[in-house]
Amino acid sequence: MQRQQGKPDISLSRGDLPLALRSIPDPPLRLHCRGNPAALEAPAVAIVGSRRCTRQGREMAFALGRDLMAQGLSVVSGLAYGIDAAAHRGALAACGDGSVPPAPNRPATIAVLGSGLDNIYPRAHAGLAAEIVAAGGALLSEHDHDEGPRKHHFPARNRIVSGLCLGVVIVEASDKSGSLITARLALEQGRDVMAVPSLVSSPLSAGCHRLIRQGAALVERTEHVLEALGLEWSECDERTAESTDVVFGAVGATVTSVDEIIAATGVSVEAVLERLMELEIDGLVGAHGGGYVRLPGPAADPR
Numbered sequence: 001m002q003r004q005q006g007k008p009d010i011s012l013s014r015g016d017l018p019l020a021l022r023s024i025p026d027p028p029l030r031l032h033c034r035g036n037p038a039a040l041e042a043p044a045v046a047i048v049g050s051r052r053c054t055r056q057g058r059e060m061a062f063a064l065g066r067d068l069m070a071q072g073l074s075v076v077s078g079l080a081y082g083i084d085a086a087a088h089r090g091a092l093a094a095c096g097d098g099s100v101p102p103a104p105n106r107p108a109t110i111a112v113l114g115s116g117l118d119n120i121y122p123r124a125h126a127g128l129a130a131e132i133v134a135a136g137g138a139l140l141s142e143h144d145h146d147e148g149p150r151k152h153h154f155p156a157r158n159r160i161v162s163g164l165c166l167g168v169v170i171v172e173a174s175d176k177s178g179s180l181i182t183a184r185l186a187l188e189q190g191r192d193v194m195a196v197p198s199l200v201s202s203p204l205s206a207g208c209h210r211l212i213r214q215g216a217a218l219v220e221r222t223e224h225v226l227e228a229l230g231l232e233w234s235e236c237d238e239r240t241a242e243s244t245d246v247v248f249g250a251v252g253a254t255v256t257s258v259d260e261i262i263a264a265t266g267v268s269v270e271a272v273l274e275r276l277m278e279l280e281i282d283g284l285v286g287a288h289g290g291g292y293v294r295l296p297g298p299a300a301d302p303r
Contacts, residue, residue, distance in 0.1 A: 009034045009117055009145070024163040024189045028142040031160070034117050035138035039108035044074035045225060046161050046186075048179045049083030049171035050204050057172035057204065058086040058266040060196055062246055064169060065090025067222035069107050071234055076164050078157065079111040079125050079139075083171045083179075086266060088128060093249030093264075095135040108137035112160045114153035117141050121149040158182040159189070166229050167192030169219055173207030180207050183216070194219045194228050247275040248284060248294075257291040 012031045014022065018040045021027055033040070045068050047061055065075045065087035075091040077084040091109035109132055115121040117139055120129050129139055140160065143153065158181050162168050168186040170193070173179040183193045194217040198205040212218050217228035226233050250256065250264040262272050276292055279285040285292045 010037055012037065018164070020165075021160065021163045024159060026159060027163070028160060030142060032117050032141050032143075032145065033138050035133040036108060036136050037138065039074060039110055039136065039138045040140075040164065042074040042107050043072075044076050044107070044110065044165045045229070046076040046165040046168040046182070047083065047087035047171060048077055048158075048161065048168065048182050049173055050177055050179065051080050051082040051084075052204075053082040053086070053172045054198075054202070054204060055266055055268065056198070057083055057196075059246065061086035061171045062090035062093070062265065064171070064219075064222055064225065065109070066094045066246065066249065068225065069094035069109070071222065071226065071231075072107055073166075073231075074107040074137075075109045076161055077109075077111060078154075078161060079113060079120075079122075079129060081122060081125075084111075085125060085128060087171075088132060089264065090246070091137075092131055092135055093246070106136060108132075108135065110138045110140060110164065112157050112164075113139060113141040113143075114157045115141065115149040116143045116145040116147040118145040119148050154178060155181050159185045162186035162191050163189055165191060167194060167225070169225060170195045170208050170211060170216075172196070172198065172204040173211075174203050175206040175210065177207045180211070183211055192217065192228050194225060196220070247272055248279055251276075251279075251285050251292050251294045253294050255289045255291040255293050261292070 010033045012033055014027055014029055017027060017031060047064055049057060061083045068075055069091045075087055077087045088109050111132055120126045162182050162185045168182055168191060170179050170183055186193050195208040195211040196219050197208060219225055223233045246265050247261060250261045258272060262269060284295060286295050
């Protein structure tokens, strides 16, 4: 990932860290930041889970990331495959559709890396990392810029993920998932721990179900996250709710192919086509040039 011209990375000493992170038992001595350091001061929720996730888990992480951003909360995760990436992409979808409050209270999505900022891992997510920075978010690492990923880096970075947040939501996790380390660290830091239930027969549900048995808040939708944190749900009008739709959020102002929408959302072909038809009937998108484009005018502008 190349650095943006005129926006050098910032090194934050322990005294420069946000209070929430300075207060954890083992705060980083130094934290490198690419992007907007002010993003670290906003109230945030972490969304983490399995790299090898199900489609349902990916959709849930996307929806939680999108809706928490629309409620004014930043979204923190680890840029990994699966649940992490889906949460970041959901948050970015909210940034692009006008549902995020304007500055200075604008939330953002933050990725905490297990490698240096000049060695994005996984490499396939270099583009996602660039999108996070461009949208006013931040990439964080306590490692030297050119340092590669190491196995022991990832459990260590999890304390930063949870330390930045009011609480942590585990979307999918096996009984031996690294996400359970994040949950344990969150408890040690005095953060709320929440988990999304799923099929009892799924091995990816075992870790989440164990957390729920041990007292983690059961989360089925975004309102439950806010309830667990003692925050109020802000009702969106119908037009704003439409704008934060997962499929609608993936349709751009230029022609977006169905394949691109599927890749961005992780939703099935049938569900994407059905939703596009509904959005076209409502006058929010239009078929054009082999794909779909977001239509201009009041109906497509939630602001």
